[in-house]
Amino acid sequence: xxxxxxxxxxxxxxxxxxxxxxxxxxxxxxxxxxxxxxxxxxxxxxxxxxxxxxxxxxxxxxxxxxxxxxxxxxxxxxxxxxxxxxxxxxxxxxxxxxxxxxxxxxxxxxxxxxxxxxxxxxxxxxxxxxxxxxxxxxxxxxxxxxxxxxxxxxxxxxxxxxxxxxxxxxxxxxxxxxxxxxxxxxxxxxxxxxxxxxxxxxxxxxxxxxxxxxxxxxxxxxxxxxxxxxxxxxxxxxxxxxxxxxxxxxxxxxxxxxxxxxxxxxxxxxxxxxxxxx
Amino acid sequence: xxxxxxxxxxxxxxxxxxxxxxxxxxxxxxxxxxxxxxxxxxxxxxxxxxxxxxxxxxxxxxxxxxxxxxxxxxxxxxxxxxxxxxxxxxxxxxxxxxxxxxxxxxxxxxxxxxxxxxxxxxxxxxxxxxxxxxxxxxxxxxxxxxxxxxxxxxxxxxxxxxxxxxxxxxxxxxxxxxxxxxxxxxxxxxxxxxxxxxxxxxxxxxxxxxxxxxxxxxxxxxxxxxxxxxxxxxxxxxxxxxxxxxxxxxxxxxxxxxxxxxxxxxxxxxxxxxxxxxxxxxxxxxxxxxxxxxxxxxxxxxxxxxxxxxxxxxxxxxxxxxxxxxxxxxxxxxxxxxxxxxxxxxxxxxxxxxxxxxxxxxxxxxxxxxxxxxxxxxxxxxxxxxxxxxxxxxxxxxxxxx
Numbered sequence: 010x011x012x013x014x015x016x017x018x019x020x021x022x023x024x025x026x027x028x029x030x031x032x033x034x035x036x037x038x039x040x041x042x043x044x045x046x047x048x049x050x051x052x053x054x055x056x057x058x059x060x061x062x063x064x065x066x067x068x069x070x071x072x073x074x075x076x077x078x079x080x081x082x083x084x085x086x087x088x089x090x091x092x093x094x095x096x097x098x099x100x101x102x103x104x105x106x107x108x109x110x111x112x113x114x115x116x117x118x119x120x121x122x123x124x125x126x127x128x129x130x131x132x133x134x135x136x137x138x139x140x141x142x143x144x145x146x147x148x149x150x151x152x153x154x155x156x157x158x159x160x161x162x163x164x165x166x167x168x169x170x171x172x173x174x175x176x177x178x179x180x181x182x183x184x185x186x187x188x189x190x191x192x193x194x195x196x197x198x199x200x201x202x203x204x205x206x207x208x209x210x211x212x213x214x215x216x217x218x219x220x221x222x223x224x225x226x227x228x229x230x231x232x233x234x235x236x237x238x239x240x241x242x243x244x245x246x247x248x249x250x251x252x253x254x255x256x257x258x259x260x261x262x263x264x265x266x267x268x269x270x271x272x273x274x275x276x277x278x279x280x281x282x283x284x285x286x287x
Numbered sequence: 288x289x290x291x292x293x294x295x296x297x298x299x300x301x302x303x304x305x306x307x308x309x310x311x312x313x314x315x316x317x318x319x320x321x322x323x324x325x326x327x328x329x330x331x332x333x334x335x336x337x338x339x340x341x342x343x344x345x346x347x348x349x350x351x352x353x354x355x356x357x358x359x360x361x362x363x364x365x366x367x368x369x370x371x372x373x374x375x376x377x378x379x380x381x382x383x384x385x386x387x388x389x390x391x392x393x394x395x396x397x398x399x400x401x402x403x404x405x406x407x408x409x410x411x412x413x414x415x416x417x418x419x420x421x422x423x424x425x426x427x428x429x430x431x432x433x434x435x436x437x438x439x440x441x442x443x444x445x446x447x448x449x450x451x452x453x454x455x456x457x458x459x460x461x462x463x464x465x466x467x468x469x470x471x472x473x474x475x476x477x478x479x480x481x482x483x484x485x486x487x488x489x490x491x492x493x494x495x496x497x498x499x500x501x502x503x504x505x506x507x508x509x510x511x512x513x514x515x516x517x518x519x520x521x522x523x524x525x526x527x528x529x530x531x532x533x534x535x536x537x538x539x540x541x542x543x544x545x546x547x548x549x550x551x552x553x554x555x556x557x558x559x560x561x562x563x564x565x566x567x568x569x570x571x572x573x574x575x576x577x578x579x580x581x582x583x584x585x586x587x588x589x590x591x592x593x594x595x596x597x598x599x600x601x602x603x604x605x606x607x608x609x610x611x612x613x614x615x616x617x618x619x620x621x622x623x624x625x626x627x628x629x630x631x632x633x634x635x636x637x638x639x640x641x642x643x644x645x646x647x648x649x650x651x652x653x654x655x656x657x658x659x660x661x662x663x664x665x666x667x668x669x670x671x672x673x674x675x676x677x678x679x680x681x682x683x684x685x686x687x688x689x
Contacts, residue, residue: 195402197363199416199467200391209418213406 027153038157045109045163052105061097065089072274076281080274087270096245096267103234103244104271106162110169110230115223118174122181122219123207132182139175147172147233151240165242169233176225184218185211220283227279231272245271288374289336290471290503291360296333296369296379298355298527301326304367317526329355331527332369339470342497342504346514347524353507356524357473360505361394362386373471391420395464399476401456403448409435409459410444416467427466434465437496454485461493465500474506478513490517511551515539515559523547535559540676555639556674562641563634565673565680566654566663571596574603574621578614581606581621592650594628594661595621602653602661604628631655634662638670645670 031038056064065088073081091100125132150171154164188211196206212219238246245264252261299307299320307326310319317328330352337343347353358364360371362378371378378389395416403412410428411418413435417427435441438458448456457477464472478486494517497504508514514521515535522532523543531543539559542548571594572581585593591608603625606614610624630644631653645652651664672680 189400189402191398191400191402192404194358194363195396195398195415196419198361198390198394198396198473199419199463200387200389201419202387205419209415210404214404 027156031156042158042163045166049105049109049162052109053101056101056105061092072278076277080277084274087274091267091270094263096264099245099248100267100271106166106234106242106244107230110166110173111227114170114174114226115177118177119181122178123185125182126185139178142171143175147236155240160241162242164240165237168237169230172233173226173229177222180218180222184215188214216286217283220286224276224279224283227275290339291337292372293333293335294370296330296359296371297367298329298359298364299326299367300329308368328527330359333529335522335529335532337503337505339503340501341519342506342517344506344508344514344518344521345524346508346511346521348509351524352527353524354475357475357505357507360473361390361396393469394471394473395467395469396473397460397464397477399479401460403456403459405448409440409446412459413462413466415463431466434462437465438462453481454489457481457489470503472502472504474504476507493517511554536564557639558637560638560673561634562632562636562654562665565669566665569594569661569664571661578611578621581611582608582615594653595625596661600660602628602655602659605650628653641670
């Protein structure tokens with residue numbers, strides 16, 4: 010290929026940057042890695058106390074309470090099928106990966122979203138970064154993640170967080186910016202500080218949007234779970250991946266169905282929660 | 288001392304506001320500045336004073352800068368130049384902390400679309416200002432309830448805004464403002480979103496309420512009738528500038544320029560002006576005097592009837608020239624020929640309500656005050672002159688006899 014200039018060594022720069030981070034931030038990565046492992050293990054332990062049936066009933070009751078009896082019944086049957094097919098333990102692992110990643114994603118995303126809504130410069134800088142995070146093929150995150158954290162559950166979680174966080178940031182920002190200008194004026198006119206205005210007016214009124222963002226984050230993290238299995242994240246993804254490589258169509262369908270059921274339950278529960286907040 | 292003194296207050300929207308301020312100082316108009324620099328002059332060197340306890344109306348069409356102006360008073364919009372003195376403090380350059388304190392304690396605002404928090408109850412909405420001040424729950428509930436009762440919403444404490452009609456929602460907005468017990472109320476098109484009948488009710492209620500609470504109110508409206516009805520004084524705005532400040536009568540009868548004249552020409556004067564505005568000093572005869580005195584009085588004024596008064600200008604009746612002539616010949620007293628006054632009116636009777644008694648009476652109408660004291664008379668000519676916009680007849684300047 011003809012070039013006007015010699016090729017820019019972008020790839021080499023990235024490698025150099027990753028190496029530099031790896032050398033110098035070793036303790037940090039180790040710390041993150043061991044905390045995430047610890048957290049995941051304990052959530053799995055927690056969800057595995059008692060027989061699956063107890064947990065199924067608890068989740069079904071939660072679904073019923075938040076979204077109504079139909080979802081309650083669906084949850085009961087759906088999780089029952091997963092258990093019957095023999096994917097219960099893997100489902101628990103996958104659920105844990107999702108819960109941990111989504112929790113961390115939300116903890117990071119909402120403050121960033123709030124900051125963006127208050128600061129035009131922050132919005133200008135962060136918006137393209139969010140575009141980048143969302144459109145960069147998800148596999149690509151796995152490479153540095155593996156370099157930093159090794160083959161385990163951790164790089165999967167990190168990649169999931171990065172990939173699934175943008176909607177929560179965007180929707181928080183959007184929700185706060187969409188609060189009626191007159192209400193903002195009112196809180197200013199009554200002498201509210203920025204913090205009071207956020208806490209008493211903007212965030213409560215942005216809740217439906219924030220919840221919709223969280224719903225999107227959960228859905229994206231579900232789609233990341235299969236990809237994360239490439240770098241050793243356990244759970245349903247691993248089974249799907251193995252089924253693909255070994256051309257086992259039956260197993261592939263069963264494990265895929267388990268993912269679909271899990272996705273539908275999580276989606277409907279968070280949608281119900283969104284309705285409850287508005 | 289005025290409660291609020293606004294001095295050359297200016298707001299320019301654009302990239303280099305200070306440049307526009309210089310151009311304004313040179314006397315350039317809003318349009319010229321827009322053309323030259325692309326900047327918009329929101330408020331152009333507005334100066335006025337608002338006195339304690341008065342309802343000061345700022346009126347103008349949309350885009351005239353009135354809503355911007357009211358927001359400069361509590362600095363929700365940052366002024367480009369000029370001063371806003373509230374007492375001895377200048378809002379335009381006070382610190383953030385002082386400004387917050389001013390907004391919390393001294394100035395409350397009522398908004399066009401009510402600006403109630405949809406996720407909070409009526410009670411919690413009324414508490415909002417106090418909550419911001421960090422007042423404890425019990426005290427702020429007491430105060431909020433008190434002010435909700437003041438606006439007639441004592442029975443709706445646990446409802447949510449969407450369960451209330453527009454008029455009721457705005458009462459909550461008013462209660463929220465009053466709960467802070469501020470000296471100054473800023474009301475931005477407070478009744479403009481309400482339908483006409485509710486709007487009239489709210490205007491009346493605001494005026495009644497004002498009798499009790501006696502706040503200094505700055506009221507923004509685009510509706511001239513509303514301005515004339517509730518305003519003690521009115522400032523008329525056009526293109527960001529204040530064109531005229533004055534009482535309703537001054538604006539109607541002595542418009543400062545063609546713009547104001549056009550603005551007010553459709554106003555139904557008969558619903559604004561009162562008997563007090565056009566009555567003239569009455570020529571009277573004391574009851575103890577004889578008919579000849581009455582006759583001379585009538586001849587001197589070129590009229591055929593005269594009102595008869597007793598002690599303290601108390602209106603007793605009237606006599607006609609014919610009767611007085613007879614009485615003079617037969618040596619009767621005024622008492623003997625005294626006729627009962629057909630209809631009396633008070634000083635605040637609107638011209639609109641004068642037509643019927645005036646038609647029935649046939650003599651000038653007597654305007655009476657307390658204890659039947661005769662304050663003045665209203666002649667037909669004065670009514671017609673006033674309605675045709677002749678300010679010569681106002682404030683007892685007199686008119687022609689009918």
